[in-house]
Amino acid sequence: MELSCCGKRQKPEVKSLAVTGAQWGDEGKGKIVDYLASRAHVVARFQGGNNAGHTVMIGSETFKMHHLPVGLLYPGVVCILGNGMVINPPVLVEELEGIQSRGWDTSELYISDRAHVILPFHLVLDQMEEKYRADKKIGTTGLGIGPAYADKACRRGLRMIDLVKPERFKAWLEEALPLQNNYLQQVYGHPGISLSDILNRFLPLGEQLSSRVTDTSLMLNGYLKEGYRVLFEGSQGGFLDLDHGTYPYVTSSSTTAGGACSGLGIGPHMIREILGVIKAYTTRVGEGPFPTEELGETGERMRHKGAEYGTTTGRPRRCGWFDAVMGRYSARLNGYTGWAVTKLDVLSGLEKIKIATAYYSNGNKTEHFPSLLEDIYRCEPIYEELPGWEMDIQGVQSPDQLPIEARQYLKAIEDLTGVAIDVVSTGPEREQVIVMRGELF
Numbered sequence: 214m215e216l217s218c219c220g221k222r223q224k225p226e227v228k229s230l231a232v233t234g235a236q237w238g239d240e241g242k243g244k245i246v247d248y249l250a251s252r253a254h255v256v257a258r259f260q261g262g263n264n265a266g267h268t269v270m271i272g273s274e275t276f277k278m279h280h281l282p283v284g285l286l287y288p289g290v291v292c293i294l295g296n297g298m299v300i301n302p303p304v305l306v307e308e309l310e311g312i313q314s315r316g317w318d319t320s321e322l323y324i325s326d327r328a329h330v331i332l333p334f335h336l337v338l339d340q341m342e343e344k345y346r347a348d349k350k351i352g353t354t355g356l357g358i359g360p361a362y363a364d365k366a367c368r369r370g371l372r373m374i375d376l377v378k379p380e381r382f383k384a385w386l387e388e389a390l391p392l393q394n395n396y397l398q399q400v401y402g403h404p405g406i407s408l409s410d411i412l413n414r415f416l417p418l419g420e421q422l423s424s425r426v427t428d429t430s431l432m433l434n435g436y437l438k439e440g441y442r443v444l445f446e447g448s449q450g451g452f453l454d455l456d457h458g459t460y461p462y463v464t465s466s467s468t469t470a471g472g473a474c475s476g477l478g479i480g481p482h483m484i485r486e487i488l489g490v491i492k493a494y495t496t497r498v499g500e501g502p503f504p505t506e507e508l509g510e511t512g513e514r515m516r517h518k519g520a521e522y523g524t525t526t527g528r529p530r531r532c533g534w535f536d537a538v539m540g541r542y543s544a545r546l547n548g549y550t551g552w553a554v555t556k557l558d559v560l561s562g563l564e565k566i567k568i569a570t571a572y573y574s575n576g577n578k579t580e581h582f583p584s585l586l587e588d589i590y591r592c593e594p595i596y597e598e599l600p601g602w603e604m605d606i607q608g609v610q611s612p613d614q615l616p617i618e619a620r621q622y623l624k625a626i627e628d629l630t631g632v633a634i635d636v637v638s639t640g641p642e643r644e645q646v647i648v649m650r651g652e653l654f
């Protein structure tokens with residue numbers, strides 16, 4: 214039977230690529246998105262807020278992007294802050310002004326009208342809750358991320374569309390603030406936050422940002438259907454995902470590729486390829502379990518050589534060996550079509566390199582990441598040892614120039630995770646990249 218026109222299946226030829234972190238964040242997503250963004254028309258962030266810290270090095274200049282998509286560093290690229298994000302207006306404006314003062318054009322940055330707003334009481338709550346948790350603290354960035362997402366889930370949050378309408382914002386705050394202050398005062402003995410202080414600070418910011426606030430889902434779907442190349446820039450990483458990470462030591466958003474759909478208002482078929490960014494070793498900042506963590510000299514060496522200090526908080530990152538159990542789990546959660554392996558250069562000079570292939574958990578060998586927190590703390594990694602290499606590989610741009618041991622190491626990552634490597638990063642700078650399988654998108 215002939216179907217009527219509107220009943221026909223339509224499969225748009227979209228050119229899009231989601232880039233997400235496969236570990237506990239700081240995998241080098243900024244570097245990889247920046248490398249790819251030279252070919253992009255649109256770069257869109259879909260979750261998180263200014264807890265993200267994405268570093269980009271262009272020549273002698275270093276940029277640390279917190280709210281802003283890395284694509285902003287290419288003239289003419291349209292950048293979107295999606296509805297799945299939480300936005301701290303004063304911080305966003307400061308970041309925008311910082312970039313502008315360095316000569317960059319920010320006129321193509323758009324903010325979803327449905328993105329939620331981080332307000333001063335969210336920061337206070339985040340910090341108070343952490344203090345209250347004492348030795349069970351999560352080690353959050355203290356930037357109000359969790360409380361802002363909690364208010365969103367409790368259906369009492371403020372959205373960007375409400376912020377830019379002064380009367381609406383004022384009415385919302387008059388209703389919401391007494392409740393928030395009551396909680397801060399009763400539970401934490403905090404004096405509370407003044408309504409006029411918030412209004413005086415945020416009303417002008419709303420006005421300043423209003424021309425950028427729009428229905429970004431509408432925009433983005435238009436670009437995708439017209440065949441423009443779109444990058445979805447993830448922040449944090451799979452093991453910080455609210456559902457799939459090492460709960461409760463996670464962030465409060467969906468960091469995996471599926472988050473791009475709900476966090477941008479696009480259908481799943483609008484994501485064509487999914488690139489997992491994974492460090493050649495593992496790091497974590499904040500508390501929580503870390504099976505392959507190296508507390509001694511090896512970890513210290515990785516931290517020192519890899520300059521592993523938080524981009525947002527400056528905290529030293531915990532370091533350890535590459536964990537293929539984590540790699541497989543992340544590949545499953547995200548449906549990765551390829552890897553971008555970063556910081557391979559940091560491993561140069563090691564005699565032996567270890568990879569965790571499985572864990573011993575409760576006396577049994579398992580190849581899967583456990584869900585019970587205590588099991589993650591207690592599990593023991595089973596390691597395979599590979600030969601290291603002496604040669605300094607920083608800046609190498611062709612696989613043939615890598616020592617055989619480095620190639621063996623990359624092959625082991627592919628074999629153990631079941632995902633092929635598309636890109637290898639050999640240094641922090643834009644061009645320090647090896648393309649393994651041709652252009653990505």
Ligand code: GDP
Pocket residue numbers: 234238239240241242243244265266267268269270519520523524555556557558559638639640641642
């Ligand atoms: P993101 O949050 O995933 O974007 O990662 P961060 O920017 O927080 O941390 C990654 C750090 O490693 C940054 O300082 C980058 O400049 C740096 N980096 C990225 N790729 C490489 C690489 O291949 N080699 C080296 N040595 N540094 C890298």
Ligand code: IMO
Pocket residue numbers: 234237238239240264265266267351352353354355356357358359447448449450453462463464465498499500524
């Ligand atoms: P990028 O995008 C690394 C961690 C915090 C803490 C936990 C919860 O740069 O990879 P939050 O403030 O989000 O409630 O903190 O998540 N965390 C990150 N770790 N990189 C990040 O972002 C992170 N964003 C949050 O350290 O353990």
Ligand code: MG
Pocket residue numbers: 238239240265266267268524525
């Ligand atoms: Mg980071």
